[in-house]
Amino acid sequence: MSAIPFHPFRPRVRMPVRAALRLAPLGDIWHKPALSGVTALAVVLVALLVAGRLDLTLYASAGAMCALYGHGLPYAARGRALGWVVLGMLAGTGVALVTAALTESVAVRVGVAALLAGVHKAVCDATRIGPPGNVVLTFIAASAAFVPVQRLGDVPVHVGVGVAGGVVAWLVGMVPGLFRADGPERIAVARALEAAARSAQVCDERGGGGDAAQARHAAATAVNAAWQTVLRAGDRRDGLRRLLVRAETVAARVGHGEPGGGVDAGTLLAWAHELRKDRPVPVPPACDARTEAAERAELAGIAAERVEARRPARSPLALLARWWRVVAMVSAGAALAGWVSMALGVGRPYWAVVTAAAVFAANTTMSWSRALQRVIGNLLGVALFTLIVPVARWGAVALIVAVLVMQFVTEAAITRNYWLGSVFVAPTAMLMTEFAGFEPVSALVADRWLDTCLGAAAGLLACVLLPDRRASVRVRDGLERLERLVEEPLGEGRAGRDRLRAALVELREAADLAAGEWWSATLPQERIAAAERAGHHRLAELTA
Structure with missing residues (x-):
């Protein structure tokens, strides 16, 4: 067995600017979380408006915003995931509300919000829940930790309002399964077919080189992601599994100049189109005996792995033990940002906590990109807020409409680049504070801008000082x-x-x-x- 050329301690620090700000194509399913999030939020906001209790918006939103999660999962898995997300969201919110009720110390509230941010990050990464990850959970919990007037007796009622919002979110997330039960699996396999087709095209046009290697890597990543989705769907997706194995065959062979399992890039793209249009699942044509045997072995092996893997999942405590470094890093960066913000007299130090938690990524380069994107996006976002807040203050209906519009646009923009999404995230977060009462626009803008800079710097510093060297x-x-x-x-x-x-x-x-x-x-x-x-x-x- 040949040696593996690993160099575990070779620093490769890059601080890109242009790449961090480059816009990607619009995501293929951006409208799904956008419509789900807006629908769930609209239901609870309209209900609170009718009841004359828009002051409960934060608590209802804690549940409703869970509708943003799980859109890449098969519906059975999505139902379970949404249930856990709602429970996690409300548990964090409950801890934050109890903290707000027990102490008026800003330092303690920042510390609790920072610790919750670390736990949110670790659990979301360990469970691979996907977008929007830990940011929404941390934003709601940190906001709840700084509710100005909170009594212990009110906590059950406020959490109960969040439960109602969570039920709405769960229903909104699951209803599409009544009309297209295998939609998420189809999308995942279509992405794998498209990535394999691009890999074949690049290798045919350019041969080897960096572009071909990058295309093969993208194809392997898409195939692996599709397997994770399809295998969670159970035993009813044999046709999709056969297509996915053929995509894997193509992705594995074209880079080495071998036949691609009897299909070309055009055929793969046509299959992907059929899947996206909800037409009958295509059947791969017969190919050479070696490929057929290899694909049958692949299907049998994957089925065996899935059956053997049916064991009790590791407990949340075991997950946290494995991810202690993430908890420590995010909590330290978030606490540092919040305490510095507090020392400077900023009115909302929890915004700094949220920014620090959002900036943390797997490495310094990615954290730098996220920090840069967050700062630029928020700078433009506070400018946008100053333009729309006069309209939002026309009345409760105008405020609700403004929040829903910003939420919808956010989901489209963030698929192109995080900084573009932040342009609309910032005014959404600032508008949410308007439900509790109006404050001077200049104070809101100054708090948001300073907390963003502090949070970005603290989160980046934590990532630089605590890399995972092993x-x-x-x-x-x-x-x-x-x-x-x-x-x-x-x-x-x-x-x-x-x-x-x-x-x-x-x-x-x-x-x-x-x-x-x-x-x-x-x-x-x-x-x-x-x-x-x-x-x-x-x-x-x-x-x-």
Whole structure:
């Protein structure tokens, strides 16, 4: 077995500006979270307007904003995920409200909000819940920690209002499943087919080189993401699994000049189009015997991995133990930002806490990009707020409409770039404060701008000072272990399959954690993909 050229402690610090601000194409399903978020929020806001209790907007929004989550998950998995998101949101909000009721100390409130920010980040990353991640959870909890007048007796009522909003969010998220039960799986497989087609086109046009390697990596990433979605859908998606295996075959072969499993890029794109239009699932044509045998082995191995993996999930405490570094880093950066904001006399130090938590990413380069995007987006956002706040103050209906419009546009803009989304996130957050009462615009703008700068600086500093230096080492160890298990005779029975399945899971998790860590060398993505594929084949043999 050849040596793996890892260099775990080779710093590669880059601080890009142009790349951080470059706009991407509009996301393919941006309208789904946009419509869900706006619908859930509109239901609770209109209900509160009719009841004359818009002062409860923060608590109702805690549940309603959960409708933004889970749009890439199959509906059965989405239902479970939304339930956990609502529970997590309300648990954090409850802790924050109890803190606000028990103490008027700004320093203590900042500390609790910062700790919640760290826990939110760790749990969202560990569970891979997806966009919008920890930011919405932290924003609501941090806001609740600074409710000016909160009594212990009011906490159950306020959390109950959040539960009602959460029920609305759950229903809004699940209703589309009544009309297109396999929609998320179709979208995921279509993305994989499109990525494999682009990889084939680039390799045909340009041969090797950086563009081809980048396209192959994008295809491997899309295929892996699609497997995560399809396997969560259970046993009813055989047609989609066959298409996905063919996409994987194409992605694995075209980079090496081999036939792509009997299909070309145009065929892959046509299949993707059929899936997106909710037409019958295409059937891949027959191809050479070697490819057919390999794909059957792949399907059998993946099915075995899914069956063997049906075990009780690790407890939240176990997840937090694994992610202690993330909790410590985010909490430290958020607390530093909040306390400095407090020392400077800013009226809303929790905005600094939220910004610091939002800035944290896997490495310094990504954190720098996120900090730059956040600062620029918020600068433009507060300018936009000054333009729309006079209209929003015409009355309660005008304020509700302004919030809903900003929320909808945010979901479209943020798929193009985080800074563009921040242009609309900032006025949305500032408008939400208007439900509790009007304040001078100049004070709101100054607080938002200063807290943004403080939070961005503190979050970036925490990421620089606390890098994960062992990320590449864990990938190296996991890759070597998997390759060794594939080559060794594991014997029959469950023990051998368990060892191989555990190695597959550990390598995948280690690679996800190490991707982008600034203090590590570039990961051998193609070798990792090849090892996983070989592991699936070996698992099929053991199962047979």
